[in-house]
Structure formats: structure tokens, C-alpha cells
Amino acid sequence: MGRRVKVTIDGKVFSAEEGESLLAVALRNGIDIPHLCYEECLEPYGSCRLCIVEVVEGFKKGITTSCTLGCVDGLKVLTNTPEIEKHRKVLFELYLAQAPNSEKLKKLAEKFGVYSTRFKEKNLKNDPLNGKCVMCGLCVRVCNDVLGVGAINFIGRGYRATVNVPYFEESDVCKGCKACVEVCPVDAIDYSDVGDKRVMISWSNTKVDLIKCSVCGRYFSPLPVFGSVSKKLSEYGVVCDVCPDCRKRLIAKNMTSSGGYNSYA
């Protein structure tokens, strides 16, 4: 662990690790700074610009993105000055025009006092993401950098740039893990589990097989994900082919009957 330092956010002092993202510190301590492109498991990216704060004491004074701002001792920032609010409003308005159909984005904007946009709303026909994508890049980075799958990426550039599978054709590498759905800050990615298949609707209806829980028979995990996870876990004698609910039940049962640790943990 790195050196501990003290940073001040809106007049309150917090302890942080030197170099860690100021946005992380703020969020951890319940200070709400809007953000779209930050995700704990990824390096700060600084692309959405929504997380701006004003540095009043620190290495460089002025307005900057808090996700890419490293904590140093004595750093002092403000998160809600009139100037920040002004910039943020424009940013929200631009995002509302870029992704007019995202309810989640609307809610976020409303929380920060922005209810409408002065810009022309984007309206592309046949958009697989239904006018909800803000191009933050989180799904692309998770799929490529964290999971190493690389099923999706940016396509094109400029006004019509989007994210999708290559050639807009069903992907043969997508594992159906849904990490992209999970990290999307605006709920732009659609999927649905039907019977023994998971359909990644937004990714040109890429279909992935699901596997059944060996106890209750419910479909619970995509086969390709299960394959790689179970290979690792079975080395430790962990039983993998049960769904989370049944696993809980099994653990509880084993604990009460044998009074000890068991292989379902």
C-alpha cells in the first residue's frame, strides 16, 4: 500500500492513498460527482468530462477531471462551484442530445439539475443501441482489456460512430458474460435470456448457450464463461454446476449437518 495522504473535498478532509483517483475517494465517502466513463476495474480514462472538479490547492489549480486527478497531500478541491455547474450543464445537454433515449442518463442529468437539452437530439435509424449510447467506451474496454475477449469495439467515427460487433454480424467470440451490460452507465445494451440461450440483442443478436443448475434445473450461466471458470475452480474441488441460490442452500445445509466447511464454498 502506498503512502496515506490527506485530501480536502468541499471542505471535508479525507484520507487517501497517494496517487489514487480523487473521484474514487469522493465516491467512497459518499460525495456524489457525476461520471460516465469511470469504472473501478479500469484505469481512469478521462473521456466523458462529467466528473470535473475545481482544484483550489494542489499541483495545478483550475478545473480538471477528478477521475484522472491523483491524490497528493494537501490537495483541495471543490465539486460544486457555479462555474463547474455551468460546464456540467453543457456536458449533460450534449449527452442528452447524443443519447436522447436513455432513461438512466435522464435521471442522472435531473439529479444535477439538467432537465432538457438545447441541442438537436440525435436520431439515427437502425441504431442497435437505440439512441442510448454515450460512447464512454467502458464496454469496449471491459471486453478488450479486462476480459481479453474483444467481441466489440468502436466502429466508424464522428457523428455516426458507434460500438458494436464487427460487420454487425453475430459474434463468434462473445462469451455472453454480460460484462458490457453491467458496466454501461446508461443501460444502452440489451440482452435477454430465453430458454437455454442468452441473446445479446444489441450485438446483432449474438446467441450463447446457457447451462442448467444441476440441482434446480434453472439456466444460470453462459456456457463459455462457465467453461473457463469451472476449469480453474474444479482444481480446488469446488462444485460449479449449481446456481448461486442452490449453492447457498447447499452450503447452509452442509454447515448445519456436518458443522464444518465444505466443498461448495
Add this chain to the structure above:
Amino acid sequence: MDFKVVDEIIDKYKDPSGRILGILEDIQDTYNYLPKEVMVYVSKKLNVPLSSLYSVATFYSFFNLEPVGEHLISVCMGTACHVKGAPELLESLKHLLGIDVNEVTDDGKFVLTTTDRKFSLSSARCFGCCSMAPVIRIDDRIYGYVKIKDLPAILKEYGWKEK
């Protein structure tokens, strides 16, 4: 499709960093577009996700994902050329080449190819020679101060015949 050519292209690039652009460029030189089978092959061979290759190929307007004609005509639609009458040039080129479809693909790019695969017509944004507006480019050559009445003569240089 013969992948030996592709293998040779890939072999030319030893350094893995930044070679993708070079490889795609050479492939386009060979086939005059980026055939899908070749993209899939390159992705497997280099162990680079197809999604990244496709991303690069769609980012640069230089790359064509569809086959194009022998000669590629691009009409500059940048601000300067637009003002100086590029849309009219585009219309008359369509007329002269006998391409009268008015379709623009979903990605906003369009390439219209004549049925004999001799010419492809597309539009582009600013070639960086606005002082000569309006500008068209045929293959590697730039034509400046183009007037509608010059077009037949220019096309004839590339084997176009009046119908």
C-alpha cells in the same frame, strides 16, 4: 482466396507495434479493398480481435470494405469545395458515369461503382488543398479548379467513353 499474398504482407512487418495500419494498407493495395475473408484471416494470424481490425478499417476513410472500381474518383465535399460547387460536380459525375442511384449507406459513407467496375465515385472531406477548390481526386491525382465542362476530358484520361 489465396492467402499466400497475405502471409507475405504480414511477414514484411516484424515489429508488432503499429503494424496493423501498414498491413491493412498493403492488403488494400493488393485487392483494392479489404475483403472480409482476409480481415478474418489477418485477425487469426496476428491474434488481434476482428473487432479491432474492423474498428481501424471503419475509422479511416482511406479504407474500403466493399470492392471498388479500377479508378476511384473522390469529390471533395469540404467547406471550401462545397461552396465552390462540389455538389454540382458530384451530380454531373454521376450522370456522366451513368450511376444514378442516390443511396448513402448507414455509415454515411458511400461508394458508387459503375457496372463495368471501371470507376467508383465517392465523396470525401477536405483534401487539404482548399485554395484550388473545387477539387476532385482520381486515384492519386488531384484536380483543382474543376468545372463541370472539364469533366469529360478528365474522365477520358482514364479510358471513359461517351455513351
